[in-house]
Amino acid sequence: MHPRVIEVTERLRQRSRLSRAAYLQQMAEAAARPRGRWDLSCSNFAHGIAGCPATDKQRLRLPDEVNVGMVTAYNDMLSAHQPYEVFPTRIREALRAVGATGQVAGGVPAMCDGITQGEPGMELSLVSRDVIAMGTAVALSHNMFDAALCLGICDKIVPGLLMGALRFGHLPVLFVPAGPMPSGLPNSEKAMVRQRYAEGLASREELLDAECQAYHAPGTCTFYGTANTNQILLEAMGLQLPGASFINPNTPLRDALTVAVAEQAARLARTGEGSLASILDERALVNALVLLLATGGSTNLTLHLVAIGQCAGLQLNWDDMAMLSEVVPILARIYPNGRADVNHFQAAGGTAFLFAQLLDSGLLHADVNTIAGPGLQRYTHEPMLREGRLAWRDGPNASLDESILRSRHAPFSVDGGLRVVDGMLGRGVIKVSAVKPEHWQVSAPCRLFATQEAFVEAFQNNEFQGDVIVVVRFQGPAANGMPELHKLTPYLGILQDRGQRVALVTDGRMSGASGKVPAVIHLTPEAQAGGPLAYLRDGDRLSLDAGRGVLQVHVEQAEWQARTAATHAQPVRRGWGRELFAFARQGASAAEQGASCFTESLIQADGGAV
Template sequence: MTALHPVLAEVTRRLTERSAATRAAYLARVRAAAVRGPARGRLACANLAHGFAAAEGSEKTELARGQKPNLAIVTSYNDMLSAHQPYGAYPPVLKDAVIRAGGLAQVAGGVPAMCDGITQGRDGMQLSLYSRDVIAMATAIALSHDMFDAALLLGVCDKIVPGLLIGALSFGHLPTVLVPAGPMTSGLPNGEKAQVRQRYAEGKAGREELLEAEAAAYHSRGTCTFYGTANSNQLLMEVMGLHLPGSSFVNPGTPLRDALTREAAAVAVRRAAGAAPGIGEMVDELVVLNACVALLASGGSTNHTLHLVAIARAAGILLTWDDLADLSAVVPLLARVYPNGAADVNHFHAAGGIGFLVRTLLDAGLMHKDVETVVGRGLRRYTEEPVLVDGELSWRPGPPESLDPAVLRPANAPFSADGGLKVVRGPLGTGVVKTSAVAVGHRVVSAPARVFDDQHDFLLAFANGELDGIDLVAVIRYQGPAANGMPELHKLTPALGVLQDRGQRVAIVTDGRMSGASGKVPAAIHVTPEAALGGPLSRVRDGDVITLDPDAGVLRIGADLARRDPTGAAPSGTAWAGTGRELFAAFRASVGPADEGASVFPVPTAVSPEVPLVRA
């Protein structure tokens, strides 16, 4: 039996101790909400009649009788976004599978699903992070009717899956299964796409060539194939035991994808009928840390330094960036998937995928194996892969060795000895740096600051040649959650890459985000306290020498900021209006700091008294 790695054991111990009071408060609330038998049995007759008025035939009869488990389907379907377009066909398929398994199902509600790829560099991106908490609230509204005994959550991309999960955790007594839709098939290789983007930034390619390259990369329904936040979501949900084993990266429109979708529905029925633990009991400290380890080992999205923290806190678990950084020091990097390599997620899946990743991490003592999953107790089930045998779904052992060591490696022969996530600290605050895609020779930068209060000002300075031939640390401030919703600044990546390729020493320091596709330029992101709340970035001036050294955990400035007044400001008044942004003023006023998940929700601290039941 493999012993648990001592660092994982220590992080687990301190996380459990740190979270004891808040986790206990959360679990008490969850257990108070749990009841025997279908939840709709608590409803008064008039309430219940509203709940099945639209049903027909035997479905209406069964809903009225209250003998069979009724499942809520919460969907992020829209037909504009490739990742969510497949979900349009899911409700009738899921309902049929639920009925065959002995249950009932209703589409309880929908949640918004926006695409950061569309809104990059646009005003709409300022709603992106806030949308996670909107999705959580929409999920809670969908489940609030108390008609349901379990839930099926349909979502894929950046803020959608974390929002669905946070919302579901507010109904933590319900058994819950997340249902993926799968990635699109491989198109134009991501490396070629990135080259065209960089040439466009230099003025060496036109818009027509750029659009052709982008359309060849993002070419069909399914998730984008690079390893950004959307595919990090899918990997994490599987490792957390909330997907079926091996289901995350099966392409849409295939017989295997359909079989997995149907089986997810059947599993949810069985869990509801069998009084299985609800999602709040499942998502415990061990499961959260398994997610952290998988994120680090796969080189996943930096956005999850926000989302995992927020998800954990929704379950009363006080995860910190230091927990992630300490794990990163001992969790090896086992995958090279763009932007950390040339492969895409289809190549990763073909090389052995999540099953091999889980196997090698368990064997190295870097994951907790004794956890609850939607298919039962124990994470070893997630080393298996699904197959169709004579049209029937079954699972077989996954490959014991990587089928492509250029993409996926075992823990004893990694690409890097650490997971490439660093926490940096200093007079400028605390931030995180993803180093897994940054060449060792480019990681440490000490150079004069160039300060910008808007990403468009940086891009204009780049276009005008003002940044040519100089080493610099680009300080992009007033981009935090309370300033303007913490938009991704991914539009800066090609320009920064151009400067680096010219031989300049460049880095970026920001209280904003750089997305799951942050790449080869060192970036201290999510810096907190943010400038809009008086953080040190508000006092930085052009020419201040800033040193970013992620390996040493250093974010230093050669100036006495205490003697300065802030300059610049976050958008306000009419500058924070249009594209729906004015509707989110309450979010700006109440959102928490980045290192606490940038959430508007409080951590569970008390148990609400049980509301007396009203019956007809």
């Protein structure tokens, strides 16, 4: 094992000693109760099976049979989740074939960040993660189940499902992917049309045609944003079947994997092995972090992994991420970090090759438990059909395309490209893996905005004629729910392409698909809480060194201390349901604590769990 991985893991273990012990005690107490439905009264039980077919009812009355609960994020608005429409039927059939039963325990909301980018609905995006966690807990609260299957893929859905399921960590919990859509218009070409449209050089019809060619079929979007980062991290945590992430929907291999995960859920329930609490420990969380860094994954996971850890009694922080980033090389380049999409990544060797390289480098804990059995070495294998039956084979020994995947001996970068920014404006993160090195250093006056719309209006008025560091503040979790600011990307890219030196600084988020322009994001304390961002003034000179993770403010200390904090000129806007989530904004923790409204309920002042 690499000494830095050992060091970070041990730091995490010691920091989490009290809260992890309290979590495991809670799971042990839940496991000690009569299994599943056998803790229910006859009336409770009858309600739970009233809607089942007669054969399932008979099985459910048998004391040793297994009932698997499904928590589904199906809707047919998200291309990634549309295939889930038929999954419950397929899973129930697979379970019946092995003498078990399955029920949809509940559904959770699944909003699409791609639809809501730059729209009012984006202000509900991050808080939807916590709503999904609560919905998952409600679904599993019936105590009818011996195991659970989580059907979800996209941005906030997987973290929310996992956060909720962790409160039922005495059960085996397995994740069921549906796979990416086939490749369409290359993502780089789509981005070019977006930028041309922002400049007025492409019509709306041309833009819509390009977007529809890129997003054209059922399945996950093919760029390496948060959804596909989730998939690789689930494998790293041992919660999906090996190599299951990037098999296209509605194919024989995808169907076989769905059957296999149902069978495995029943198997684990019968043997009493593979509980979620026994799988997701500090080693699994560190493994997920290593994969985030090695692939240049979505910055949204710097929030989600912290919040997930808290739900398992593990106190992960940004310093852990920065320490690991110094030693974890980047071995994959997938758009926006490169030109390839996830289908190309899969064809080049996929997760099987990637896991093998990182295990050989000593950067992953191999001695972990997974839903597939003990040992992460299983994830160096890839699924296949042999005479119509599912089997696993060794992954490739060499990359099949070194522009997409590299060996540990020839990485794209010797470090993970994630930096913690700590200074006069607070703490934040910056990802440089998708930013060309010539754009890493920017020193310029800042322009302050409180909304994306105000920045776009200034751009359209040709107000940016020189180098600039754009500051968009009052975008944190307490201010407006911490929306992604992806609407800024094409405009900032235009300024950079014109030869201007440009950077973004914000207490908000950027899309998992962004990265062309250097961006210091998730700054905390946020402006709404009176953080340092609220003391900036238009024209203050800032200097960013993205490579070193350094952001300086060139204001005399006496002048800075004499300033008063600016306040948000606009109250939180109403409409589109935003007013219903005031409680979540008021209770949200800071970005570095996961931007979660659960933090206070999970962690006591002494670091223990409630």
